[in-house]
Amino acid sequence: MLPQQRLAWFQIVVFATACATGCLLWLLAGGQTVLAAFGLLGLWGLSPLFVRRKKKEPGEVLIDERDREIVRRATLFGFAASYLAFVLVSMAIWFCNWMLHSNETVSVHTLTLPVWIAFAVAVVARAIAILVRYGREDADATD
């Protein structure tokens, strides 16, 4: 498995853990405690550990122009997905507060939600795009 793939899997596992923790907190404590689960996303700070890999033999190339192109495209996809998520969550908050409850103020806790979700979506969408792009090409090995 390539370093980029390992990193992508790590980021997805951390995200899934944060989601599971959020659901658990919501069931046990409810309300704003769900936001505490986003703290687990801080584990993404360990990402550089997954990119590093010792060369098996001298002169071995670990990352080349194709890898950089895949990561570049995946990052663009991640940002696009992030922007979409930010707008959709912001609109959903407005819809719930104003349209359903006629509430003109938004809780300061709720206000951080679009930012957290957009951040998480950016990283996870990028990770998924990397796995999909590498996955499509792995089947072509011949020797």
Added chain:
Amino acid sequence: MPPTEITNRIRRLRFEHDEMTQKELARRAGVTRQTIIAIEAGKYAPSLTLAFRIARAFEVGIEDVFQYQEHPPTEEQKK
């Protein structure tokens, strides 16, 4: 990545060069084996620099390895 308009003879050239492995070609061209696999399958169009390095690995000209086609071959033609 989408199929490219660049076709190549890498597989044949490898065969003609004592059945050079993809790993060996990757080492000579300074890329990963996965990149050679993708180029060989027509899924990735290499940069000009890499195209020259691959041609040099086979000790032939760049057009002996890569060809540009106005109209990419269909799946039927590839078979």
